[in-house]
Amino acid sequence: MVHIAVPKETAPGERRVALTPEVVARLVKEGCAVRLEAGAGASAFFTDEAYREAGAEVVPAEAVLEGAQVVLTVGPLEASALPHVSHEAILIGFQYPHRDPKRVEALADWGISTLAMELIPRITRAQSMDALSSQATVAGYRAALIAAQLSSRFFPMLTTAAGTIRPARLMVMGVGVAGLQAIATAKRLGANVWAYDVRKAAAEQALSLGAKVIELPISAEGEGGYARELTPEEQAIQLEALARQVGQMDVVITTAQIPGRKAPVLVTAEMAGRMAPGSVIVDLAAESGGNCELTRPGETVEVGGVRVAGPLNLPSELPVHASEMYAKNLYNLCKLLLKNGELAPDWSDEILAGALLTHRHEITHGPTKSLVGA
Numbered sequence: 001m002v003h004i005a006v007p008k009e010t011a012p013g014e015r016r017v018a019l020t021p022e023v024v025a026r027l028v029k030e031g032c033a034v035r036l037e038a039g040a041g042a043s044a045f046f047t048d049e050a051y052r053e054a055g056a057e058v059v060p061a062e063a064v065l066e067g068a069q070v071v072l073t074v075g076p077l078e079a080s081a082l083p084h085v086s087h088e089a090i091l092i093g094f095q096y097p098h099r100d101p102k103r104v105e106a107l108a109d110w111g112i113s114t115l116a117m118e119l120i121p122r123i124t125r126a127q128s129m130d131a132l133s134s135q136a137t138v139a140g141y142r143a144a145l146i147a148a149q150l151s152s153r154f155f156p157m158l159t160t161a162a163g164t165i166r167p168a169r170l171m172v173m174g175v176g177v178a179g180l181q182a183i184a185t186a187k188r189l190g191a192n193v194w195a196y197d198v199r200k201a202a203a204e205q206a207l208s209l210g211a212k213v214i215e216l217p218i219s220a221e222g223e224g225g226y227a228r229e230l231t232p233e234e235q236a237i238q239l240e241a242l243a244r245q246v247g248q249m250d251v252v253i254t255t256a257q258i259p260g261r262k263a264p265v266l267v268t269a270e271m272a273g274r275m276a277p278g279s280v281i282v283d284l285a286a287e288s289g290g291n292c293e294l295t296r297p298g299e300t301v302e303v304g305g306v307r308v309a310g311p312l313n314l315p316s317e318l319p320v321h322a323s324e325m326y327a328k329n330l331y332n333l334c335k336l337l338l339k340n341g342e343l344a345p346d347w348s349d350e351i352l353a354g355a356l357l358t359h360r361h362e363i364t365h366g367p368t369k370s371l372v373g374a
């Protein structure tokens with residue numbers, strides 16, 4: 001029998017929970033024992049009672065980590081909790097190693113194995129475990145709604161006795177998982193949608209959702225389906241070409257990211273200044289430096305009549321479905337760790353090896369190891 005623990009999330013404002021009652025029931029069926037901290041699901045509207053009915057043991061904070069072989073979280077487990085975790089345990093959740101390398105050092109020192117959800121390889125076999133994608137889906141949807149909420153104009157075209165309203169002109173820059181969901185949501189709300197990305201594959205996907213694609217003579221396909229960083233020359237061409245387009249938009253949603261780097265600037269303050277007063281920019285890259293020069297992480301500012309939102313942790317704003325999707329990602333990853341009801345991880349498996357951050361007193365992720373060394 002494998003003992004799984006789910007502590008309550010500690011990050012301020014975090015409303016998600018690692019397991020839902022439905023996934024607890026599945027794990028129990030697989031022969032696992034699940035122990036959950038009382039109230040862990042409350043902010044995602046999952047009651048202790050629902051977890052108990054699903055077969056979990058609901059315990060006070062001080063007892064949740066005791067004897068756990070697997071600890072499941074959404075965000076990083078605080079280093080102060082480590083003395084309560086067995087040295088042999090496996091910790092699984094988002095780890096954000098670059099934000100707090102000292103914490104990763106502490107995990108390695110303690111000897112536990114840590115799997116970082118954001119490091120799971122984006123390969124076909126790992127799609128059902130891909131929490132970056134599941135949570136980006138939530139963020140993209142939410143971004144379009146925030147834009148609609150902040151907009152001083154309707155999104156859809158309306159023909160009324162009081163006149164005809166033209167649809168909002170909306171551009172999504174960065175058409176990965178979040179961007180595609182923002183396009184789909186904005187289309188459903190009736191906006192006239194344009195899309196821009198540096199990857200050709202992204203353009204095809206945007207077209208299939210009914211967006212018009214802005215094409216520039218820059219192609220920046222990087223490794224593993226990601227974009228590479230643009231050269232300063234390419235960046236200058238990009239900004240010059242986009243400036244006119246941005247100026248014609250009522251709404252811009254940006255989601256551009258480059259793994260392990262600061263987000264690229266796609267909307268300068270000058271470009272934002274070209275937008276009509278009452279326009280909106282929603283910057284999903286606020287957490288990693290922002291795609292818009294005016295973005296302030298976690299705030300909505302108004303500059304020259306243009307509202308610029310830099311929301312943080314959007315998945316947490318839709319905690320029921322974000323937790324449901326995340327819990328399924330964890331369940332599929334847990335199944336990879338189990339064999340005949342026992343914990344039997346094959347650390348050479350491509351998915352586990354890719355996601356492994358610390359193992360047997362070592363930091364096993366190269367870039368984090370360098371960061372800690374530096």
Ligand code: NAD
Pocket residue numbers: 121122123124126127130132133136173174175176177178179196197198199201202224225226227228230255256257258259264266
């Ligand atoms: P991401 O969050 O890393 O970046 C978002 C988007 O920003 C990307 O489309 C990227 O091309 C774009 N971007 C970066 N720099 C830019 C710039 N200067 N200008 C304009 N756009 C820029 O991306 P993501 O959503 O994590 O998806 C990355 C890739 O992974 C996609 O190709 C996606 O289809 C792929 N993917 C594969 C799987 C799988 O096979 N398991 C799962 C999920 C995603």
